Amino acid sequence: MTARKVGAIIMDASIIKFFLVIAIVVIAGCMQKVKSGKQLAKTYCSNCHLFPEPSLLDKITWKNNVLPAMGKLLGAQQLDLHPFEESDRIISHQEFSISAEDWKQLVKYYTDEAPAKLPPQSRSPITNLTDWFIVEKKSIREFPTTTFLKIDPGNKWIYAAGRDSVLEIFDHRLNKVSNNFSSGILSDMFFTSDLKNPGDRKGVCTNIGIMDPNDLKTGSVSVFTIGSNGKLLAKNLFDTLARPVQTISSDLNADNVADYLLCNFGNKDGNFSWMQNIGNEQYIQKILEPLPGSIRAYVEDMDHDGLQDIIVLFSQANEGIRLYLNKGGGKFSRIELLRFPPVYGSTYFEMVDLNSDGNKDILYTCGDNADYSNILKNYHGIYFFLNMGGYRFEKAYFFPMHGAFKAMARDFNKDGKLDIAAISFFPDRKNQPQEAFVLLEGREGFEFLPHTIKEHSEGHWLTMDAADVDADGDDDIVIGNLVLPNGIGNKKGERIPTFLLLRNNKN
Incomplete structure (x- = not known):
């Protein structure tokens, strides 16, 4: 070489x-x-x-x-x-x-x-039509804007409120009992009266103010009474609130007077507050969480010490479920029970014993799709989180459901197993319109058979309640329709239901 x-x-x-x-x-x-x-x-x-x-x-x-x-x-x-x-x-x-x-x-x-597209939901289409209910429609106006529904089993009434600041009350045959002008758009009514028995009603109602996202403090809370004629009398309690969506009355410091918890959902500004009653109709605001997004709260003695603790769902950016342990003397300690990514769009939760072990578990839905990521998400749906003790909750079940907005656990067919009724405000209307309303029939363990109703596509279901409206021994369901004349909903002139009554005929 x-x-x-x-x-x-x-x-x-x-x-x-x-x-x-x-x-x-x-x-x-x-x-x-x-x-x-x-x-x-x-x-x-x-x-x-x-x-x-x-x-x-x-x-x-x-x-x-x-x-x-x-x-x-x-x-x-x-x-x-x-x-x-x-x-x-x-x-x-x-x-x-x-x-x-x-x-x-x-x-x-x-x-x-990021993927080019999200994977599809991991379940079969919902094809079964339930025969458990007779569906009755109530149409009130051309563009239903239902924001709140509640069944009063004692009086056999249905409360229906809308964006027009009107609260209407109907009997169990859907005849109108009364028509009431409220102080604003009702997002919630908390009853201090026992709804199992007939009679006058008392409680607090929450007016969200301007419903669309904003940081103007136009919300308010009023105490109310409703007589046997269905007439509403309300007195303002708190005002200049940041889009409040729920108010709870509870004696949090054991002084034998009612305090209030406010879910001031807000927008960029909001908070979760305890309004401490100091007597003579005077209150001190104590902000337990200086963040927007509180959407649902429960009061429950979680540590069995005789003091009322607070469980709250937050759904704005820092999404999750938090426990505020009541330490007495006006002191609370916060425990993160569950955290969710900011794109989940948390919408609702219930504290309910899902596995019959005597402990309250969490039934949770996510599906709010009105923000920056308005696409179908395979992780939207219904979740079970079981109480494992020590303030630890573990995921035990998931049912995929685009746009899930609310789920309620009841034994609708009286077979000793919990069923789940659920609504979606953002279903896949093109490919799976049936998921707008879903009834999960409880089988053994956490096995469920999904059903729907043939009227599933007749509305955008924003709100729901379940109770025995006709006193026949089984729970009925009402689902409320919010349709806006901005391309979401019906065509002008069509008559669509303000709400549906699903009358249970299993008993």
Whole structure:
């Protein structure tokens, strides 16, 4: 072999080695960028809520909807930011809390790692029609805007409220008992009277104020009485509230006077508050959680110490279920029972013994799809979380249901097993319209047979209640329709139901 050939071989080897080193450096740099993007996401996307994995949404939704919204919150410099939005940032002296390069890497991490589309739900279509109920329709107006429904079994009444600030009461045959103008849009009524027996009613009603997302404090809470004629008398208790959705009356400090818990859902601003009664119609507000999104609360003595504890579902960004243990003397300690990603869209929960072991479990739904990620999500649906003791809850069952808004556990067919009635406000209307209303018939263990009704597509079901409205020994169901003349709902002139009464005929 000549010296020239040896030199050429050495030169080739050197070139190969050089490019190999360069390749290793480039690959390592790319790997570092991916790692850096993930680290940035972990840093910036888990300060206010549970870290959202890229797999929770598709690439397009991340890129076009969620990330731009998140960027505004982080003060990220975005080239496509609207001029007015940029001027708002400058006027408010908002600084860029993340550099342009870091933001670029964070966006790349999500758009690279996210799937092109989410997988479908892992269940068969719902084809069974239940024969447990006779469906009766009540049509009141062209565009039903039902915001609240409640069955009063003692008086055999149905309370129905809407966005028109009217509370109507119907008897069990759907004849109107009364028509009442409320102080605003009713989102909830909490009865302090025993609804199992007939008579006058007392309680507190919650007026959300402006229903659409806003931070104007136009909500209020009133104490009310309803006489035997169905007429509502209300007296204002609290006002200038941030979109309150629920109020509970309970003596939290054991001083024999009623306090109130307020779920001030809000928008960007909101809180969960205890209004401590100090007598003479005076109250001190104690904010237990200075965050928006509280949507549903229960009072339950979880540690059996004689003091009322509080369990709350939060559904705005920092989603989850939290326990506030009552320590006495006006002190509470917070325990995170469950946390959910911010794209879950938590909607409702109940404390109910699901496995007959004497402990209250959690029946939970998620399906709010009105925010930045309005796509079908395979993780929307009905969840069971079993009470394992020590304030620990574990997932035991999941039924996929797009847009699930509420689920209630009852033994509808009186066979000794719990059934689940559920509604969806955002079902897959194109491929699975049946999931707008689902009845899960309880079998052995956590085995359920799903049913629906043929009227499933006759409304956008926002609210629901279950109780024995006709005093025949079994629970009936009412589901309320909220339809807006903005492309969501019916065509002008159509007569669609304000609510459906599903009259149980199994008994």
